[in-house]
Amino acid sequence: MREASVPQVNFKKAFHFLEDLQKPLYWWYERRVLREVRAHGKMPRHLGIILDGNRRFARSLNKEIKTGHQIGAHKAYEVLEWCLLLGIPHVTLWVFSSDNKSRDPQEVADLLELFTREAAKMVEDPRIHANKVRIKLIGQTEAFPEKTREALHQLEEATRDYSGMLLHIAIGYGGREEIVGAVKRLMVDKVKEGKTLEELAESLDVSHIGNYLETAGTPDPDFIIRTSGEIRLSGFLLWQSAYSEYYFCDAYWPSFRRVDFLRAIRSFQDRERRFGK
Numbered sequence: 001m002r003e004a005s006v007p008q009v010n011f012k013k014a015f016h017f018l019e020d021l022q023k024p025l026y027w028w029y030e031r032r033v034l035r036e037v038r039a040h041g042k043m044p045r046h047l048g049i050i051l052d053g054n055r056r057f058a059r060s061l062n063k064e065i066k067t068g069h070q071i072g073a074h075k076a077y078e079v080l081e082w083c084l085l086l087g088i089p090h091v092t093l094w095v096f097s098s099d100n101k102s103r104d105p106q107e108v109a110d111l112l113e114l115f116t117r118e119a120a121k122m123v124e125d126p127r128i129h130a131n132k133v134r135i136k137l138i139g140q141t142e143a144f145p146e147k148t149r150e151a152l153h154q155l156e157e158a159t160r161d162y163s164g165m166l167l168h169i170a171i172g173y174g175g176r177e178e179i180v181g182a183v184k185r186l187m188v189d190k191v192k193e194g195k196t197l198e199e200l201a202e203s204l205d206v207s208h209i210g211n212y213l214e215t216a217g218t219p220d221p222d223f224i225i226r227t228s229g230e231i232r233l234s235g236f237l238l239w240q241s242a243y244s245e246y247y248f249c250d251a252y253w254p255s256f257r258r259v260d261f262l263r264a265i266r267s268f269q270d271r272e273r274r275f276g277k
Helices: 011-040 054-060 065-086 105-124 126-130 146-159 175-192 197-203 206-210 258-269
Strands: 046-050 090-097 134-138 166-173 223-226 245-248
Touching: 011 258, 054 065, 065 090, 065 105, 065 126, 065 258, 090 105, 105 126, 105 146, 134 146, 166 175, 175 197, 175 206, 223 258, 245 258
Parallel strands: 046 090, 046 223, 090 166, 134 166, 223 245
Antiparallel strands: none
16 A cells, blocks of 8 residues: 655745735734824933944845944834834934944954945935935044045034924934043133132032033933843943943844834833932
């Protein structure tokens, strides 16, 4: 008696079938979370985002590191649109830290070239101008190539008079360096006013230093998101984040989906902020 033949299963085809089946469910779930977030109404006044995981994303796909950074740059545009959709007035994106400067020279060169190209693209981006997004750079860029510094300067100038969302791009940024710079500027100004160091030390308080930070005039971040599963700030807005709420997402930055973003905002909305009281 012959055994019945076992039908061959095309696993690749089955996988794509299941993936297609999940798409409408995913779309429905995302729409539901969006309705919940909008219905609640409470939004961060200032959202900080640590863009982490570009390199690990590229390695997971056996791609070059610079490919991960390129995809990560496109993701930043998407997230900016999501913030505009929800009406978040202040956003800070940390794209390159002061510590990142010590990475492999070729990777740093690729990143600086990417920043140069993306800055030029943003100057022409209709979404920036239609929404009156003002872009301000924070960080130490003095050692960047001239063409990179010029492209970043032109981006700031092109949006200087806008009054919509204020987008801080933290590039070459480190929180410790920012605080040191603020204290130095404060001391120089007070000495010019004729104060002695003893008089400055006697009168110095928290608000004085805050006025000299690179984000001066902007509300402190009430919510900070970090992607890639790392649970630390790594120096991001050290002074300003004293009372921030945090959200750590496992997804690498290029894989960060709108539903991940909305769930993060929903988490913020469910929290009670007491500021130590």
